[in-house]
Amino acid sequence: MIRSTRRNPTHLSRLLPTALVALATTAAFAAEPDWRLVEAYLELDEAWHELDREIATADIGSDEKERRRKEERGAHPDIVLAVGAARAIIEADGKRAVEAAQFLMEHTPGLSPTADGDIEFGTAALAELLGPDWSHVDDFTNPKEGFLARLFAGDPSGPKALAAARAIVDLGGTHDRTRDAAEFLVERGAGTRGGSPQNVLAGIRTLESLVPDYDNWPRMLMHVGRTRGDSEAIDEFLTGKAAEGSDPLVRATARYYAASRLARSINSAPDDERGAVRERALDLASGLSAGIEDEEFVAKGRDAEGNPATQTLADVERDILATIRYATVGGSVSDFAGTRLDGVEQGIADFGGQVVLVDFWATWCGPCIAGLPK
Structure with a gap:
């Protein structure tokens, strides 16, 4: 994970204007491979999230929290200039190219207007930089460090593992870990930080075209089907x-x-398409x-x-x-019945024309059971 290297400020609210100045002074270099622009954004992003957490946990009312979010925290910093700088670093084969590629993979989802393209650009660049090196996948799936150590370190190996796996499957079946890399991409390619549905597609298409005797299709289809987000290509494959x-x-x-x-x-879905x-x-x-x-x-x-x-x-x-x-939405409610506290059985159809709140309780959920009426 790419992190800011700034020192924690005493007052977070003071940092935002400072970082804005830093961002403005580097804006002229947006078309240049200038890592300072990425660092300025990371500083802004970290400060924004720290202030957001501080407000969320403050012992104040919801109205005051909303006021502080609007007046002190403001909108999330714009990532566009940092994305441009990261792309420029990669295109110029800059010394921070690996970090720039990881930045595009990890930080653009939900923030960059070109996030899908940014992630794929970063993945392709990192795959070229690292090459088809299975050790990156092995380090990620069989870590030498303990789980907690990896958690607090930010686990920087995810994007590298994804990129190395992509480099392996891109060889067209000549690598001896082709099947393993393809399965890794299907199983972890979208859910890992820095991942995307494109990794899942690369993996499943490799299995289909290069592993003709593949015998674990139901499990792979499960992972494909569970891929988060909309993807016409995944829907078409299924x-x-x-x-x-x-x-x-x-x-x-x-x-x-x-x-x-x-x-x-x-x-x-839109009303007319639902x-x-x-x-x-x-x-x-x-x-x-x-x-x-x-x-x-x-x-x-x-x-x-x-x-x-x-x-x-x-x-x-x-x-x-x-x-x-x-x-x-737009479906009908099944006609089910239940027993009231007075022992009378009543069906949902008995409430025709009324608004009914149906509260579902799990029989295995402790808090749910504790909240059931006696």
């Missing part, structure tokens, strides 16, 4: 995998995760377990006590259909 191949378990798993990703997008998205999800989910209903699904569920439990394909088909139909 729907393609759902329609092809001779293994019904692979097709069913791909259908489940393609439907699951669509289901997650229903609520955020119905079509729901129908596509229902089409994919309906009948996915046909002929293999009792086959074990790749992901574990939870039993009534919250313990991991095996699921069949019939189980997950039923559950995802219920989610799509009843737990998304």
